[in-house]
Amino acid sequence: DNWKRLKKRLGMIREVNKRATDYELEKCNTEARLLIYERTMVPSFNLEIWTKLRGKNWEKLERIQARVLKAIHRLPSGTPYWGILGETGIWPMKSLVEYDRIIYYQNVMESEKVRIAKRIVEDQKEIEGENWTKETLKIGEKYGMDMENAGEIKKSQWKRKIKESINKEIEKEWKEKSRQMKKLRHIKGGEFRRKKYLTEATIEETAELL
Numbered sequence: 001d002n003w004k005r006l007k008k009r010l011g012m013i014r015e016v017n018k019r020a021t022d023y024e025l026e027k028c029n030t031e032a033r034l035l036i037y038e039r040t041m042v043p044s045f046n047l048e049i050w051t052k053l054r055g056k057n058w059e060k061l062e063r064i065q066a067r068v069l070k071a072i073h074r075l076p077s078g079t080p081y082w083g084i085l086g087e088t089g090i091w092p093m094k095s096l097v098e099y100d101r102i103i104y105y106q107n108v109m110e111s112e113k114v115r116i117a118k119r120i121v122e123d124q125k126e127i128e129g130e131n132w133t134k135e136t137l138k139i140g141e142k143y144g145m146d147m148e149n150a151g152e153i154k155k156s157q158w159k160r161k162i163k164e165s166i167n168k169e170i171e172k173e174w175k176e177k178s179r180q181m182k183k184l185r186h187i188k189g190g191e192f193r194r195k196k197y198l199t200e201a202t203i204e205e206t207a208e209l210l
Contacts, residue, residue: 030198030206033072034088048100051132061093074207082177089194092173095166098139105136106158109151143169167192 047053047061066081075084085092091099108117124133140147143165150158174192198206 030073030201030203033203034090034194034198037068037072038090047097048104049132052130052135053094053097058094061097065090065093074203080181082174082181086174086178086192087195088198089192091166091170095170098143099162099166101136102140102143102145102162103159105133105140105147106150106153106155110155111151 053061062081066084069075069081069084069088069090070077070079073084084090105121108115108121111118113119121133124131125137137147140150143162145158145162145165146153171192
């Protein structure tokens with residue numbers, strides 16, 4: 001299942017780290033490592049099509065992402081997760097999955113009526129009780145998305161809108177975390193984005209700075 005696949009991917013990244021010196025990967029700067037991470041670990045393994053992920057599910061996913069980010073940057077286990085996110089600009093797993101979900105919904109709604117996925121979505125709108133479509137509509141409304149007319153909006157415009165909305169929500173949470181957590185006080189007021197120094201920093205320099 002998806003949990004086993006996530007754990008397997010985590011194990012693969014750990015193995016790469018163990019062999020890093022042998023393959024001269026230690027010379028990779030932080031930007032290169034983040035690029036590798038975003039191309040291998042970030043994809044949500046179809047989690048966007050799950051009907052509903054609950055609190056414990058999200059906590060588990062965030063822990064997995066935290067462990068991987070700390071592993072690839074050689075950071076101590078006690079390094080604040082939100083501190084890493086704030087400096088690298090990587091979204092929390094919940095935001096990544098919800099983004100994929102909203103993008104997938106728009107993809108379905110702009111497709112032909114004969115597409116099975118679209119027929120299922122339309123049917124679920126009329127069915128009582130909890131289902132994927134109703135949960136997705138709630139998420140879209142939370143971000144101020146025009147879910148009713150999703151199929152009529154250009155894909156580029158849709159992506160830009162959801163990215164902006166999610167970034168605003170993350171920025172709010174980031175500022176709240178930086179106020180509440182003692183370990184984040186040194187970056188209080190900083191923007192949630194990938195910092196310029198990471199584009200050239202070595203892994204050793206990043207470990208010291210984070």
